[in-house]
Amino acid sequence: METVIDVKGLCKTYIIKKISNNVLRNIDFILREGEFITIMGPSGSGKSTMLYTVSGMDRATAGDICFLGKNFSDMNDKELARVRLVSMGFIFQQMYMMRKLCILDNILLPGFHAGLKDRKQIREEAEMLMRRLGIMDIAENEISEVSGGQLQRACLCRALINHPKVLFADEPTGALNSKAAGEVVNELVKVNRDGTAIMMVTHSARVAAASDRVIYLIDGHIEGSIELGKLEDEADLLQRERQINKWLMDQGW
Numbered sequence: 001m002e003t004v005i006d007v008k009g010l011c012k013t014y015i016i017k018k019i020s021n022n023v024l025r026n027i028d029f030i031l032r033e034g035e036f037i038t039i040m041g042p043s044g045s046g047k048s049t050m051l052y053t054v055s056g057m058d059r060a061t062a063g064d065i066c067f068l069g070k071n072f073s074d075m076n077d078k079e080l081a082r083v084r085l086v087s088m089g090f091i092f093q094q095m096y097m098m099r100k101l102c103i104l105d106n107i108l109l110p111g112f113h114a115g116l117k118d119r120k121q122i123r124e125e126a127e128m129l130m131r132r133l134g135i136m137d138i139a140e141n142e143i144s145e146v147s148g149g150q151l152q153r154a155c156l157c158r159a160l161i162n163h164p165k166v167l168f169a170d171e172p173t174g175a176l177n178s179k180a181a182g183e184v185v186n187e188l189v190k191v192n193r194d195g196t197a198i199m200m201v202t203h204s205a206r207v208a209a210a211s212d213r214v215i216y217l218i219d220g221h222i223e224g225s226i227e228l229g230k231l232e233d234e235a236d237l238l239q240r241e242r243q244i245n246k247w248l249m250d251q252g253w
Contacts, residue, residue, distance in 0.1 A: 009063035089159030149180025
């Protein structure tokens, strides 16, 4: 499988009032094509910082991050922004939709900015994604007029509009009830089965159970990982959740 992201010696340090805070320390890992990995760890362990740095949203203090063979350190901010727009998708716990735009227009926006296809094709892509995720009926709604689960599925459509190589998800179910969270996780699994690599941060073993591999982060470094393999049957989720919980306890969670 092709290596999508190759991280070596990643360090991230914030200096606040002349005091250094080493949030990430010597992180090494690889994300391969079609892989679904989850980052877990206690609050403050550096999970979100790792996701933001690996995706180029934040600059590393030291180390190398190569995306499809190209090192982020060789790119300027404009070039990095272009990579994120056309080759990466993002969903977050806070959904960051434009309040003055309807649901469909929010989904269309990154497609129009990327300019990879004409506007008619982009609209067709957006409508196809919305039908696939079961939200075509809310296309013209304002973001305040839909449920949290519908809104997060709309965010997933927006993240996929440019056919990204990798999807980054930071606590994508954190603001949802259990039913809506399950629906979003099911959609992530489908996206991954279609070939999109996923790197996700979550506190939930139930959500992590859908991924292929779980990485445990503590105090800014990788303490260990567990291989789960591809989820073949949703009936296996409970067993995989128990396996993750036991492993986390062994890690000192």
